[in-house]
Amino acid sequence: MPTLNEVAVRAGVTPATVSNVLRNKGRVGEATRQRVLEAIAELGYRPHLPARALAEGRAPTIALMVSSIANPFYPEFALAVENALQRKGRFLIICNTAGDPQTGRAYLDQIAGTLSEGVLVMNANLDFEDLRMTELRGAPVVLCMWERPADPPGLPCVAVDFRLAGELAAQHLLSLGHRRIGAIVGSKVYGIHAARYDGFIDAMRAAGLDGAASPVLYTPDTTQGGYAAARELLKAHPDLTALFTTNDLPALGAMQAAADLGLDVPNRLSVIGITDIQLARESRPALTTVAVPTVEAAELAVELLLELIETSGTTRTANAGARVSRVCVTSSPYLVARASTGPAHDA
Amino acid sequence: MPTLNEVAVRAGVTPATVSNVLRNKGRVGEATRQRVLEAIAELGYRPHLPARALAEGRAPTIALMVSSIANPFYPEFALAVENALQRKGRFLIICNTAGDPQTGRAYLDQIAGTLSEGVLVMNANLDFEDLRMTELRGAPVVLCMWERPADPPGLPCVAVDFRLAGELAAQHLLSLGHRRIGAIVGSKVYGIHAARYDGFIDAMRAAGLDGAASPVLYTPDTTQGGYAAARELLKAHPDLTALFTTNDLPALGAMQAAADLGLDVPNRLSVIGITDIQLARESRPALTTVAVPTVEAAELAVELLLELIETSGTTRTANAGARVSRVCVTSSPYLVARASTGPAHDA
DNA sequence: GTGAAAGCGCTAACAG
DNA sequence: CTGTTAGCGCTTTCAC
Numbered sequence: 001m002p003t004l005n006e007v008a009v010r011a012g013v014t015p016a017t018v019s020n021v022l023r024n025k026g027r028v029g030e031a032t033r034q035r036v037l038e039a040i041a042e043l044g045y046r047p048h049l050p051a052r053a054l055a056e057g058r059a060p061t062i063a064l065m066v067s068s069i070a071n072p073f074y075p076e077f078a079l080a081v082e083n084a085l086q087r088k089g090r091f092l093i094i095c096n097t098a099g100d101p102q103t104g105r106a107y108l109d110q111i112a113g114t115l116s117e118g119v120l121v122m123n124a125n126l127d128f129e130d131l132r133m134t135e136l137r138g139a140p141v142v143l144c145m146w147e148r149p150a151d152p153p154g155l156p157c158v159a160v161d162f163r164l165a166g167e168l169a170a171q172h173l174l175s176l177g178h179r180r181i182g183a184i185v186g187s188k189v190y191g192i193h194a195a196r197y198d199g200f201i202d203a204m205r206a207a208g209l210d211g212a213a214s215p216v217l218y219t220p221d222t223t224q225g226g227y228a229a230a231r232e233l234l235k236a237h238p239d240l241t242a243l244f245t246t247n248d249l250p251a252l253g254a255m256q257a258a259a260d261l262g263l264d265v266p267n268r269l270s271v272i273g274i275t276d277i278q279l280a281r282e283s284r285p286a287l288t289t290v291a292v293p294t295v296e297a298a299e300l301a302v303e304l305l306l307e308l309i310e311t312s313g314t315t316r317t318a319n320a321g322a323r324v325s326r327v328c329v330t331s332s333p334y335l336v337a338r339a340s341t342g343p344a345h346d347a
Numbered sequence: 348m349p350t351l352n353e354v355a356v357r358a359g360v361t362p363a364t365v366s367n368v369l370r371n372k373g374r375v376g377e378a379t380r381q382r383v384l385e386a387i388a389e390l391g392y393r394p395h396l397p398a399r400a401l402a403e404g405r406a407p408t409i410a411l412m413v414s415s416i417a418n419p420f421y422p423e424f425a426l427a428v429e430n431a432l433q434r435k436g437r438f439l440i441i442c443n444t445a446g447d448p449q450t451g452r453a454y455l456d457q458i459a460g461t462l463s464e465g466v467l468v469m470n471a472n473l474d475f476e477d478l479r480m481t482e483l484r485g486a487p488v489v490l491c492m493w494e495r496p497a498d499p500p501g502l503p504c505v506a507v508d509f510r511l512a513g514e515l516a517a518q519h520l521l522s523l524g525h526r527r528i529g530a531i532v533g534s535k536v537y538g539i540h541a542a543r544y545d546g547f548i549d550a551m552r553a554a555g556l557d558g559a560a561s562p563v564l565y566t567p568d569t570t571q572g573g574y575a576a577a578r579e580l581l582k583a584h585p586d587l588t589a590l591f592t593t594n595d596l597p598a599l600g601a602m603q604a605a606a607d608l609g610l611d612v613p614n615r616l617s618v619i620g621i622t623d624i625q626l627a628r629e630s631r632p633a634l635t636t637v638a639v640p641t642v643e644a645a646e647l648a649v650e651l652l653l654e655l656i657e658t659s660g661t662t663r664t665a666n667a668g669a670r671v672s673r674v675c676v677t678s679s680p681y682l683v684a685r686a687s688t689g690p691a692h693d694a
Numbered sequence: 695g696t697g698a699a700a701g702c703g704c705t706a707a708c709a710g
Numbered sequence: 711c712t713g714t715t716a717g718c719g720c721t722t723t724c725a726c
């Protein structure tokens with residue numbers, strides 16, 4: 001591969017001039033510029049990114065930490081992130097942590113601040129401490145989907161009002177006449193989906209019902225988790241007419257459970273999820289869900305991260321850390337009514 | 348961030364020694380090694396990857412070119428790739444081409460041979476010429492899922508016997524007594540799925556049927572494509588008892604179409620796909636399909652690529668290109684019978 | 695306008 | 711065993 005130096009020789013100028021042409025800095029004579037551009041074309045020169053990174057003290061990549069890119073929600077998000085980065089001339093490195101904090105830490109240690117100038121964190125089960133360390137080393141960190149806008153973490157983040165999402169979902173069921181609604185929460189108790197469940201409780205209370213008294217099950221945030229939880233819930237409470245689920249994947253699982261139990265959705269049982277992943281529109285019946293602005297969140301996260309990178313000085317300069325962590329809130333979730341919900345059959 | 352030099356100073360040695368300790372090269376005295384390790388720990392030193400890359404003339408990342416990471420099959424593959432790379436101390440850069448050769452070329456131009464030492468290509472609609480150029484510039488390229496082991500492309504690749512996959516799928520339907528089988532091909536005529544369709548024809552012929560005369564429709568390789576094709580096929584040929592589909596996504600779409608048309612799967616209509624993506628097991632009814640060794644293919648691709656990188660000298664040395672392109676064949680596809688296929692209803 | 699020179703952080707001979 | 715010396719390819723003052 002030709003180097004900038006070779007280009008310089010061929011064009012009869014010095015490396016500095018070639019560099020200037022490349023980045024439109026330092027006034028360069030039109031004639032020289034042409035000669036340089038020709039030399040570049042003839043040699044097929046392309047800048048060596050690591051060299052540039054070294055000289056500039058900045059890296060051309062951003063890391064996205066996820067527990068597993070194979071989880072259907074993440075790719076949609078990753079795609080949006082990559083699109084946004086591409087526009088900014090940066091590249092995306094995918095870091096699968098497998099939900100293991102150790103793996104996550106290893107990644108952060110290796111690339112944050114060297115190969116990657118900043119880190120985007122999706123629910124990847126990382127130690128908060130490790131993220132703080134990463135920041136202190138000079139690599140900005142942005143949490144991509146904080147669930148409680150009103151209760152900011154100690155890190156910059158993009159927040160989505162998931163409590164509202166839960167509330168909207170519950171309101172939808174209530175408006176269809178459902179009163180006996182089971183809840184399936186795709187996280188641990190007080191876990192990441194707590195805000196969504198809170199929204200459910202709030203909506204129930206507003207309707208004069210004691211949401212907290214409704215049957216609820218906590219389960220892994222997967223199709224299988226939702227399947228198992230729905231089976232259990234429906235067996236224990238055959239009178240339920242609807243299932244509120246804190247995420248689409250478990251909601252999809254719940255629909256399968258209903259199918260296997262011979263319960264018609266939506267005539268006998270309504271099911272609602274949250275997020276609106278691609279699969280939601282493709283399932284039969286198509287899943288009613290509360291859509292979350294995924295693409296917007298991705299774009300905001302990239303924007304925020306790049307801004308932090310700009311203002312934090314070079315990678316080598318430790319971040320002051322004194323700055324108040326920024327919180328960007330996305331636009332609100334909204335209901336997407338499809339075929340998995342209908343009037344309560346006992347209404 | 349502390350540099351190797353600072354570590355050296357603190358440990359009272361020269362940078363070279365620290366470097367040696369870091370990479371276990373050049374014999375270093377035990378006492379010195381300890382001092383150096385302490386200094387590293389105290390300072391929280393971590394090597395600067397771009398600097399290392401520059402000095403070594405090699406890059407720590409590998410690029411994966413895909414048309415869109417959001418296509419449900421790719422993430423599974425990407426995860427396997429990343430896992431394999433992680434073991435080798437390398438990082439994965441995701442390049443979404445959106446099926447646009449220009450975007451692909453731009454990516455290759457920017458990172459192949461500089462940021463990324465090698466390129467993994469999934470069906471990303473790239474110009475073959477661009478890939479050859481990339482190789483010539485010294486960045487090995489591996490095609491990840493070549494469909495015709497018997498007919499190697501001009502590039503190193505991991506091949507999967509997709510003709511056999513098609514044959515197995517058709518044989519399964521035939522063994523269930525199906526005779527009037529519609530085919531849905533998820534690519535253009537003579538496109539990427541041609542080998543799978545060939546396998547179908549072969550199996551039909553072996554059963555004394557003229558497969559080429561069976562109703563066939565070419566459609567985009569998506570759920571929607573399969574949905575539309577199935578509707579059309581089933582309307583034009585209401586007597587079909589089974590649908591052979593060249594990929595899981597369109598097969599899933601076909602099942603939805605059947606559901607919407609009120610055709611029971613598998614009692615009235617059998618549907619089979621190819622690949623065995625995660626969704627296949629999660630659909631209702633669960634999709635019968637011919638599984639392809641995805642993880643194995645990913646591992647072989649990584650292995651092959653790294654081998655090519657090793658043997659191609661440094662990134663800067665142009666690849667001779669004279670070497671015969673290697674072809675690795677994965678183990679064979681195999682049938683995974685689930686609930687979407689059953690005996691022909693007219694048998 | 696263009697060139698000369700220093701240096702980013704690290705590795706790689708080769709000396710000692 | 712450890713130190714010295716050169717760069718890797720690029721950017722960036724600062725002279726000319």
